[in-house]
Amino acid sequence: MSTLRFFAIQETLNRKPVKIVEKKRRSELFGKNVYNKSTMQQTLTKDAFESVSNAIEKGTKIERSIADQIASSMKDWALGKGVTHYTHWFQPLTGATAEKHDAFFETIGEGDAIEKFGGGQLVQQEPDASSFPNGGIRNTFEARGYTAWDPTSPAFIYGTTLCIPTVFVAYTGEALDYKTPLLRALQAVDGAAVAVCKYFDKNVKKVNASLGWEQEYFLIDSALVSSRPDILLTGRTLLGHASAKGQQLDDHYFGTIPNRAMSYMRDLETECMLLGIPVKTRHNEVAPNQFELAPIYEEANLAVDHNALLMDVMDKVAERHNFKVLFHEKPFAGINGSGKHNNWSLSTDTGVNLLSPGKTPMSNLQFLTFFVNTIKAVNDNEELLRAAIASASNDHRLGANEAPPAIMSVFIGKQLTKVLNELENVTSGKLSPEEKTDLKLNVVGKIPEILLDNTDRNRTSPFAFTGNKFEFRAVGSKANCANPMTLLNSIVAKQLMAFKTEVDALIEKKDMKKDDAVFNVLREYIKKSKTILFEGNGYGEAWEKEAKKRGLSNNKTTPGALEVKISKKAKAIYEELGVMNAVEVEARYEIEMEDYIMRIQIEGRVLGDIARNHIVPTAIKYQNILIENAKGLKEIYGETEFKKVAKAQLDLIEEISSHIVTINDSVTKMTNMRKKANSIEDVTSKAKAYCDKVKPLFDDIRYHCDKLELLVDDELWPLTKYRELLFTK
Numbered sequence: 001m002s003t004l005r006f007f008a009i010q011e012t013l014n015r016k017p018v019k020i021v022e023k024k025r026r027s028e029l030f031g032k033n034v035y036n037k038s039t040m041q042q043t044l045t046k047d048a049f050e051s052v053s054n055a056i057e058k059g060t061k062i063e064r065s066i067a068d069q070i071a072s073s074m075k076d077w078a079l080g081k082g083v084t085h086y087t088h089w090f091q092p093l094t095g096a097t098a099e100k101h102d103a104f105f106e107t108i109g110e111g112d113a114i115e116k117f118g119g120g121q122l123v124q125q126e127p128d129a130s131s132f133p134n135g136g137i138r139n140t141f142e143a144r145g146y147t148a149w150d151p152t153s154p155a156f157i158y159g160t161t162l163c164i165p166t167v168f169v170a171y172t173g174e175a176l177d178y179k180t181p182l183l184r185a186l187q188a189v190d191g192a193a194v195a196v197c198k199y200f201d202k203n204v205k206k207v208n209a210s211l212g213w214e215q216e217y218f219l220i221d222s223a224l225v226s227s228r229p230d231i232l233l234t235g236r237t238l239l240g241h242a243s244a245k246g247q248q249l250d251d252h253y254f255g256t257i258p259n260r261a262m263s264y265m266r267d268l269e270t271e272c273m274l275l276g277i278p279v280k281t282r283h284n285e286v287a288p289n290q291f292e293l294a295p296i297y298e299e300a301n302l303a304v305d306h307n308a309l310l311m312d313v314m315d316k317v318a319e320r321h322n323f324k325v326l327f328h329e330k331p332f333a334g335i336n337g338s339g340k341h342n343n344w345s346l347s348t349d350t351g352v353n354l355l356s357p358g359k360t361p362m363s364n365l366q367f368l369t370f371f372v373n374t375i376k377a378v379n380d381n382e383e384l385l386r387a388a389i390a391s392a393s394n395d396h397r398l399g400a401n402e403a404p405p406a407i408m409s410v411f412i413g414k415q416l417t418k419v420l421n422e423l424e425n426v427t428s429g430k431l432s433p434e435e436k437t438d439l440k441l442n443v444v445g446k447i448p449e450i451l452l453d454n455t456d457r458n459r460t461s462p463f464a465f466t467g468n469k470f471e472f473r474a475v476g477s478k479a480n481c482a483n484p485m486t487l488l489n490s491i492v493a494k495q496l497m498a499f500k501t502e503v504d505a506l507i508e509k510k511d512m513k514k515d516d517a518v519f520n521v522l523r524e525y526i527k528k529s530k531t532i533l534f535e536g537n538g539y540g541e542a543w544e545k546e547a548k549k550r551g552l553s554n555n556k557t558t559p560g561a562l563e564v565k566i567s568k569k570a571k572a573i574y575e576e577l578g579v580m581n582a583v584e585v586e587a588r589y590e591i592e593m594e595d596y597i598m599r600i601q602i603e604g605r606v607l608g609d610i611a612r613n614h615i616v617p618t619a620i621k622y623q624n625i626l627i628e629n630a631k632g633l634k635e636i637y638g639e640t641e642f643k644k645v646a647k648a649q650l651d652l653i654e655e656i657s658s659h660i661v662t663i664n665d666s667v668t669k670m671t672n673m674r675k676k677a678n679s680i681e682d683v684t685s686k687a688k689a690y691c692d693k694v695k696p697l698f699d700d701i702r703y704h705c706d707k708l709e710l711l712v713d714d715e716l717w718p719l720t721k722y723r724e725l726l727f728t729k
């Protein structure tokens with residue numbers, strides 16, 4: 001066994017769980033390190049508090065003098081908690097969060113210093129934008145960018161730093177981060193949904209999108225990870241033969257959480273409490289060493305920030321426990337991958353979940369309106385939804401018969417299917433009083449009851465209605481939720497605007513009553529959205545065929561999926577809603593394609609290195625031992641007898657050679673293909689070359705390396721094996 005592999009296993013076996021003592025109740029810890037509303041109320045003047053509240057609720061601007069007051073209170077609060085630095089915390093398009101710390105400390109005159117933090121520093125900063133992905137925006141415009149305070153997401157303390165959530169934009173105004181378009185999309189859906197709510201309740205003034213993510217991840221000992229260059233550099237294993245025992249026995253899901261993992265989770269949860277991240281659920285997932293963490297849902301912008309922050313905190317806490325968190329969607333071949341279900345709904349400032357059936361027929365008509373409009377939005381934009389979750393790592397998961405397929409469809413359950421079928425048959429034009437009464441009593445009025453016993457939950461659907469929310473299940477575990485959330489809220493906003501226009505037209509031009517108009521438009525929407533509704537097994541081959549007939553897209557790879565992002569249609573949606581302009585859309589497309597290219601490129605290099613510099617030399621070493629042995633046998637038994645006695649050795653020598661030859665050829669071929677791909681200018685063609693020409697060679701190389709793993713003496717094998725990665729505790 002290589003020394004690295006030996007020590008990694010040894011070290012892992014010797015680990016003890018870190019002792020965690022929870023001295024306080026979680027409710028007492030919750031939000032302690034957050035400059036939230038109640039802290040603001042306690043520390044701000046009445047004027048300042050009102051100003052922030054209005055900024056949060058109505059998006060109004062905060063006066064500079066008020067910003068100074070807020071900054072000063074925020075600083076005092078933070079200093080009281082031992083904080084020394086502050087940072088604008090943002091989410092550039094790298095997928096990681098970014099921060100640059102500045103001390104509060106400033107010198108005044110000779111030898112004296114004070115702690116200073118003014119409104120200017122709170123509101124705006126200028127980090128150098130040139131080292132963050134910008135998709136060409138930097139070349140076309142100015143290199144500089146700035147971060148600006150987002151008061152809707154409260155400042156928090158992490159370690160000894162006060163973190164202020166901010167947007168990150170170019171000097172020319174283009175968004176360079178995930179948050180900016182998300183905020184714009186949330187504003188769009190708010191406006192559009194409020195307008196539709198007015199049909200049912202004049203008091204509604206604001207609609208918030210909610211998000212509850214479910215974060216899946218693997219926890220692997222850090223020593224084991226260090227012994228695997230592929231996990232270290234790419235987040236996943238690029239080779240490794242399957243372990244004899246994997247997840248076949250289904251003995252991990254919801255099983256007892258292992259001690260070390262449990263102590264990690266408790267430590268993590270305490271940190272989350274302090275940061276105001278309302279984590280609630282933890283459990284083992286399907287694969288060995290795979291787990292899930294889910295919070296109580298929150299307003300979408302805050303939930304997105306909390307998920308991004310959580311992923312950071314998970315990494316940091318893991319260090320204390322000698323773990324490495326794997327967020328990759330597919331760290332191990334043949335073993336369950338990780339996703340991040342995005343549970344989504346819309347709710348009003350009057351406390352109504354618009355995707356939850358209500359108590360009266362009227363509120364149910366409102367529910368049906370939002371329900372059907374969401375389905376229609378997904379129906380009309382399924383390709384964009386697929387594109388919003390595309391990444392090199394998520395490609396391993398989608399369509400791999402364990403996670404949602406690359407085909408988008410909506411599952412609503414038997415009962416609601418029946419309701420939609422009945423609504424589809426309502427009379428065109430004005431409804432008779434009898435028909436309306438019947439609809440209200442027997443169809444719309446029955447919804448809450450039927451939902452109560454709605455127990456069918458189709459786990460194979462990428463977009464499922466689950467009683468009071470839609471669950472977008474195809475999102476990757478590594479993804480920033482802002483991407484799918486921006487898209488989903490945008491297409492729903494656009495759809496609701498179209499709905500309002502149509503209903504208003506019927507009321508004005510056809511002299512219809514409001515209910516009649518709503519029923520009429522919904523009926524047409526139901527007819528038009530049939531394509532996307534699917535209740536069957538989403539993993540089956542039959543669905544692939546059926547979906548093709550229906551004209552649904554099935555983009556299995558990222559370069560294929562991303563192309564619609566720069567379609568006329570996509571640009572028009574974002575532009576109309578003011579979410580992104582054409583330059584921003586194009587820039588994002590380029591960044592995501594580049595990201596794909598670079599990830600496949602890195603994987604190719606790492607795989608080539610491991611195959612040539614670790615696997616092949618090991619195989620040769622073992623082959624030499626066999627050769628020595630065969631020579632010895634020949635000496636003892638002589639030319640003819642020896643061929644019988646040494647048959648196994650001779651066969652092995654030959655088999656090893658044939659694998660070595662193929663590996664060597666494939667690595668050479670892969671390197672050449674990479675060189676060819678690298679010479680391509682156009683980002684789309686380049687990504688496609690990496691996808692179609694470079695990536696398929698990974699499988700060839702891996703196949704033969706994994707075969708060698710089965711042949712070569714375990715003592716010599718350099719890489720920590722699957723069984724060791726997954727089962728050493």
Ligand code: ADP
Nearest residue numbers: 210211212213294295296297343344345468469
């Ligand atoms: P599972 O999908 O594993 O069965 P649940 O359905 O209980 O789990 O909830 C999953 C997530 O959905 C949780 O994070 C929860 O907070 C969130 N959730 C529940 N209701 C809503 C809602 N109305 N809007 C958004 N998210 C919600």
Ligand code: MG
Nearest residue numbers: 214341343471
């Ligand atoms: Mg779920």
